[in-house]
Every structure is written in C-alpha cells, then in structure tokens.
Amino acid sequence: MDHAIWAEGLVxxxxxxxxxxGVDLSVRTGTVLxxxxxxxxxxxxxxxxxxxxxxxxxxxxxxxxFDVQREAxxxxxxxxxxxxxxxxxEQLTGTxxxxxxxxxxxxxxxxxxxxxxxxxxxxxxSDAAGRAAKTYxxxxxxRLDLAxxxxxxxxxxxxxxPTTGLDPRARNELWELIRGLVAGGTTVLLTTQxxxxxxxxxxxxxxxxxxxxxxxxxPDELKAKTGAQTLAVRPADPAELQVVVSxxxxxxxxxxxxxxxxxxxxxxxxxxxxxxxRRLDDAGVVVTELALRTSSLNEVFLSLTGRGVEEExxxxxxxxxxVQTEGSRA
Amino acid sequence: xxxTTATAxxxxxxxxxxxxxxxxxxxxxxxxTLAWRTVVQVRHNPWELSDFSIQPIMFVLLxxxxxxxxxxxxWRAYLEFVVPGMFVMNMLFVTMYVAQxxxxxxxxxxxxRLRSLPIARWSPLxxxxxxxxxxxxxxxxxxxxxxxxxxFRPDAGWLGLLWATLLLLGFALAFxxxxxxxGLTAKDPERVQIFGFTFLFPITFVSNVFVPAESIxxxxxxxxxxxxxVSVLSDAVRGMIHGGPVMTPTITSxxxxxxxxxxxxxxxxxxxxxxx
Numbered sequence: 066m067d068h069a070i071w072a073e074g075l076v077x078x079x080x081x082x083x084x085x086x087g088v089d090l091s092v093r094t095g096t097v098l099x100x101x102x103x104x105x106x107x108x109x110x111x112x113x114x115x116x117x118x119x120x121x122x123x124x125x126x127x128x129x130x131f132d133v134q135r136e137a138x139x140x141x142x143x144x145x146x147x148x149x150x151x152x153x154x155e156q157l158t159g160t161x162x163x164x165x166x167x168x169x170x171x172x173x174x175x176x177x178x179x180x181x182x183x184x185x186x187x188x189x190x191s192d193a194a195g196r197a198a199k200t201y202x203x204x205x206x207x208r209l210d211l212a213x214x215x216x217x218x219x220x221x222x223x224x225x226x227p228t229t230g231l232d233p234r235a236r237n238e239l240w241e242l243i244r245g246l247v248a249g250g251t252t253v254l255l256t257t258q259x260x261x262x263x264x265x266x267x268x269x270x271x272x273x274x275x276x277x278x279x280x281x282x283x284p285d286e287l288k289a290k291t292g293a294q295t296l297a298v299r300p301a302d303p304a305e306l307q308v309v310v311s312x313x314x315x316x317x318x319x320x321x322x323x324x325x326x327x328x329x330x331x332x333x334x335x336x337x338x339x340x341x342x343r344r345l346d347d348a349g350v351v352v353t354e355l356a357l358r359t360s361s362l363n364e365v366f367l368s369l370t371g372r373g374v375e376e377e378x379x380x381x382x383x384x385x386x387x388v389q390t391e392g393s394r395a
Numbered sequence: 396x397x398x399t400t401a402t403a404x405x406x407x408x409x410x411x412x413x414x415x416x417x418x419x420x421x422x423x424x425x426x427x428t429l430a431w432r433t434v435v436q437v438r439h440n441p442w443e444l445s446d447f448s449i450q451p452i453m454f455v456l457l458x459x460x461x462x463x464x465x466x467x468x469x470w471r472a473y474l475e476f477v478v479p480g481m482f483v484m485n486m487l488f489v490t491m492y493v494a495q496x497x498x499x500x501x502x503x504x505x506x507x508r509l510r511s512l513p514i515a516r517w518s519p520l521x522x523x524x525x526x527x528x529x530x531x532x533x534x535x536x537x538x539x540x541x542x543x544x545x546x547f548r549p550d551a552g553w554l555g556l557l558w559a560t561l562l563l564l565g566f567a568l569a570f571x572x573x574x575x576x577x578g579l580t581a582k583d584p585e586r587v588q589i590f591g592f593t594f595l596f597p598i599t600f601v602s603n604v605f606v607p608a609e610s611i612x613x614x615x616x617x618x619x620x621x622x623x624x625v626s627v628l629s630d631a632v633r634g635m636i637h638g639g640p641v642m643t644p645t646i647t648s649x650x651x652x653x654x655x656x657x658x659x660x661x662x663x664x665x666x667x668x669x670x671x
Contacts, residue, residue: 113507116511117510117511118507118510118511136415138414138415138416138417138513139413139414139415139513141511141512141513142413142414142513143413144511145511146507146508146511148504149504152503152504152505152507152508153505153508154432154436154503154505155503156436156439156440157432157435157436157439158439161432161435165428165429165432166508166512168428168431169425169428169429169509169512169514170512170513171421171424197439213508214508
C-alpha cells in the first residue's frame with residue numbers, strides 16, 4: 066500500500082493538556098481521510114504536526130516519504146494547508162493573496178498572476194478578485210483559503226475544519242470543490258466535527274477524542290460499529306418506562322439511555338423498529354413518540370466512548386473552544 | 396505498514412523536483428515579497444497610512460507653534476531644535492508597526508499559512524523589518540518636508556541630513572527587535588499598542604527630544620535624560636544636521652544599538668522559535 070501520510074505514536078502535551086496521547090494515522094495516496102472528533106480532541110494539533118508547524122513530543126510522522134521533523138522543507142513543498150489557523154491576509158485582495166503565495170513559491174510574476182487568475186475563476190471569485198478579503202462572505206473566505214493552499218498544486222491537501230461556521234449552501238459548494246480535487250488525484254486529510262461531512266467526503270474515518278484514536282474504519286464500517294440510527298420511544302405512561310427499556314435493550318445493540326421519559330438506543334438494523342413495535346403492542350404499552358433517526362455525532366460518541374460530547378461544544382462555538390484548548394500552546 | 400514516497404498524482408504540477416533547503420538568495424527574494432505585501436497592505440489601509448503620515452506632521456506643527464514659544468521664546472529657533480528630535484521620536488513610534496503587523500499575522504492565522512510554505516524560516520521577520528524601513532524613510536521625509544516648509548534648514552548641509560537618516564535607519568533596525576519581542580508576546584494587536592506606548596512615551600518624553608537637558612533642574616532626572624539612549628541619538632542627529640559634537644554621541648548611539656540588538660535579538664528569536 067502506498068501511504069501519503071503515515072504517523073505513529075504522536076504525542077503532544079501543552080502544559081497539563083494532553084492534546085495528543087499516542088495517535089497513529091495513515092492515509093493512502095489519492096484517498097480522503099476524515100479526522101473526526103469534538104473540539105479539543107486534538108485534530109488541529111495532529112494537522113499542525115503533519116504540516117510541520119508543530120514538533121511532536123514523541124512519535125514519528127512521514128509525509129510523502131519525508132520525515133516531518135528532519136525533512137520539514139520537503140514536506141512543505143508537498144502539502145497545501147487550509148483551515149481556521151492558516152488564513153489569508155484580510156487586508157489584501159483575492160488576487161494579491163494568491164499572488165503573494167505564488168511569488169513565495171518561486172513563481173515568476175507572470176506565472177503567479179496567471180495561476181491566481183485561473184484559481185479565482187475556478188473558485189468563482191473573479192468578481193471579487195480586486196476586493197480586500199475582509200469584505201468577503203464566510204463562504205468566499207473559505208474558497209479563497211482553499212485556493213491559496215492550491216497555488217503550488219500540492220499533491221497533498223490538509224483541510225482543517227473547512228466548513229465550520231458555514232451555512233449549508235456554502236458548505237455544499239465547498240464539498241463540491243473538494244470532490245473535484247480528489248477526483249484529480251489529490252490526497253486529502255480532512256478534520257471535521259461533523260459526521261455528515263466525513264460521511265460525504267472521506268474514504269476512511271479516524272475518530273479521535275482526548276488525543277486518542279477511538280475508532281477507525283470506512284464510514285459504513287463505522288456506522289455499523291456505532292449504530293447508524295437511533296431509536297427513540299416514549300411511553301404514554303411513565304410507569305411503563307421499565308418495560309420499554311427492557312424491550313428496547315433486548316432488541317437493540319446497545320444499552321438504552323433514558324432521559325425524561327424518553328428511551329433512546331443505537332440500532333444497527335432497521336428491522337429492530339417493527340420488532341420493537343410488535344413487542345410493545347404485545348405487552349400492551351401505549352407510546353406517544355416513536356422515531357428512528359440518523360445518529361448524531363453525539364450519539365456516535367456516546368456509543369464509542371460511553372459518554373456524550375456536550376452538544377453546545379459541537380454546534381454553538383466552533384472556533385473559540387478549539388482556540389482555547391488547542392491554541393493554548395502560545 | 397510502510398511509508399513510501401508519495402508520487403505526485405497525474406495531472407498535477409507537483410512533479411517538480413523537491414529541494415532540501417532554501418538558498419539564501421531565495422530567502423532574500425521571499426523576504427522582499429513579504430515586504431511588498433506589507434507595503435500593499437498600507438495602500439489598502441488608508442487609516443494606517445494617515446496614522447504614520449499625519450502624526451509626524453502634526454507633532455512638528457504642534458510642538459513648533461504651541462510649545463515652541465514657551466520653551467525657547469521663539470518658535471523659529473525651536474523649530475531648528477525640535478526637528479532633529481522629531482526624527483528620533485517618529486523613528487521609535489514607527490518601529491511599533493513591526494509589532495502590530497507581526498501580532499496581527501500571529502493572531503489571524505496568516506503566520507501559520509506562511510510557515511506551512513517552503514520558505515526560509517527567517518523571511519517573514521526579515522520581510523516585516525524591511526517594510527518597516529520603507530515606512531521609516533517615508534516618515535523621515537515627511538518630518539523633513541514639514542520642517543523645511545516652516546523654515547527649517549540643516550546648518551551642516553543636506554549631506555548631514557543624509558548621514559542622520561542612515562543613523563536613524565540603523566537604530567530603527569536595532570530597535571525593531573524590541574518591537575518583534577512585543578509583537579510575539581502580546582496577546583492581541585490592541586495590547587501591542589498599549590504596551591508600545593506605555594513603554595515608548597516615557598523614554599521619548601523623558602529625553603532631550605523636546606527640551607534641552609540643561610533646562611532640567613532635578614539632578615537625577617537630568618542625569619537620566621542625559622544618558623537616555625533616545626537623547627544620545629538625538630544629540631548625534633542634531634550634530635549631523637546642525638553641526639556640533641558628532642563623534643561621541645554617534646559612537647554611543649551605535650553602542651546602544653548594538654546592546655539593544657544583542658539583548659533583544661536572541662530573546663526575540665528564542666520566543667519566535669518557541670511560539671511558532
């Protein structure tokens with residue numbers, strides 16, 4: 066197997082915070098690896114190490130055949146980095162930002178200008194090419210970020226939470242662009258807190274939490290392992306909660322969770338739903354709510370770690386939390 | 396599992412040969428590109444341009460016409476005294492843009508982008524400092540222009556002004572390391588400003604930039620003002636522009652510049668390496 070990225074036993078501590086605690090990773094050339102985890106899980110730290118921005122305390126990483134510590138300069142020539150932490154210059158225009166990168170990569174003035182124009186076209190930013198990046202919308206900013214990391218046509222692309230904070234439309238547009246790059250042969254390392262994003266883009270997913278890998282597999286494998294769907298049942302009479310718990314617990318793969326009269330459980334097989342209905346009917350239990358829904362990241366985590374991630378951490382404060390925990394190296 | 400070389404995928408231009416290090420010449424080119432970027436930023440940011448354009452003019456006008464008469468009895472005489480001091484003061488204030496820009500790059504993530512590129516590690520710093528020199532020349536030009544318009548004439552001739560400019564630029568280079576350290580340490584660009592000015596205001600105002608040291612009646616304060624490197628540099632600049640003792644203050648200024656560099660350059664580089 067041909068691995069574009071290969072890392073073993075990566076450890077990085079920031080004072081008391083153990084950002085990475087022995088992480089193994091490998092990405093096959095030409096594929097997309099989704100690094101999935103909540104804020105503060107260590108995703109950004111892993112990317113920063115693989116991008117030569119940070120030295121690991123222990124462990125080893127090889128990117129494109131080059132050691133990230135001893136041959137950092139070669140690694141930098143192979144990798145394009147996009148993310149919340151590798152940003153464009155807000156005060157420069159779209160064209161100037163790309164021109165800057167092109168010139169830094171050693172392109173001639175005219176080659177850099179041509180490349181900038183081509184990328185701005187490709188990313189539908191031509192109309193905004195002459196405007197300062199600070200006037201761009203969130204989606205345009207991310208597209209320019211992505212374009213900036215592609216100036217040198219790197220064979221490897223790191224996308225650190227590329228769609229965090231974007232609205233669904235902008236997110237879909239960015240996904241399309243990323244798919245196009247992958248089709249062109251680019252190897253992608255993607256970090257995300259969204260299961261859906263990993264599912265859409267990744268060939269393989271590594272789930273990390275508290276600096277440790279807690280699951281690895283293709284999206285399908287992971288879903289099968291964690292229960293792709295969640296069954297929710299609410300009995301009309303709270304006194305019958307125990308009956309529901311035992312019926313669901315018997316048929317579902319995992320131990321049910323009870324919260325305020327609602328019984329939820331991960332299930333791997335959709336056939337469980339009719340079976341639960343039959344058993345509850347036999348037992349004469351009346352239900353007011355019965356639903357089968359796709360597992361949220363929270364539920365995947367619950368089944369993987371036995372505890373949930375705080376919802377607000379995942380949804381409400383995408384950037385700040387990570388800055389505090391992962392950015393505290395300063 | 397073995398790590399094998401990732402060959403660039405078909406259709407990508409990534410097949411160019413990889414280099415194992417940056418040549419010093421490329422490092423210089425990269426620094427020049429990054430300096431260009433800083434100058435372009437100024438063009439897009441009229442606020443910053445006016446900040447370091449209006450300030451020198453305003454200070455010359457303010458001190459000459461508002462305080463000049465009270466300090467030396469005649470604003471014309473004071474103009475000759477204060478313009479060389481203004482060069483020094485503006486030079487110090489302009490170095491703070493290095494801290495501002497550096498800190499903004501660090502907090503906004505631009506620095507990570509630059510560091511992820513195969514460029515010389517020192518080029519972002521060198522680019523900043525080089526761009527700062529452009530701002531310095533502009534600021535010196537504006538002070539000189541304002542002064543000349545009001546009647547200021549370098550008694551020792553225009554060549555003296557040129558020498559003074561070179562000394563100011565050299566001192567700015569040394570003082571940039573202080574600015575670099577502030578830029579690397581401050582939590583955000585606003586704090587750079589606060590920190591910069593709480594440090595710069597006392598050392599500039601408690602000097603002979605605005606008043607002759609002889610006018611100070613408190614002994615220890617007068618001693619401090621006479622030995623403040625800002626005063627020593629002002630003495631050298633005055634000597635070069637108007638004639639008078641040049642050798643001693645110039646050599647002392649250069650020693651100060653060397654001491655500042657020897658202290659702050661290693662500190663900054665160490666912080667830089669730890670930080671990034």
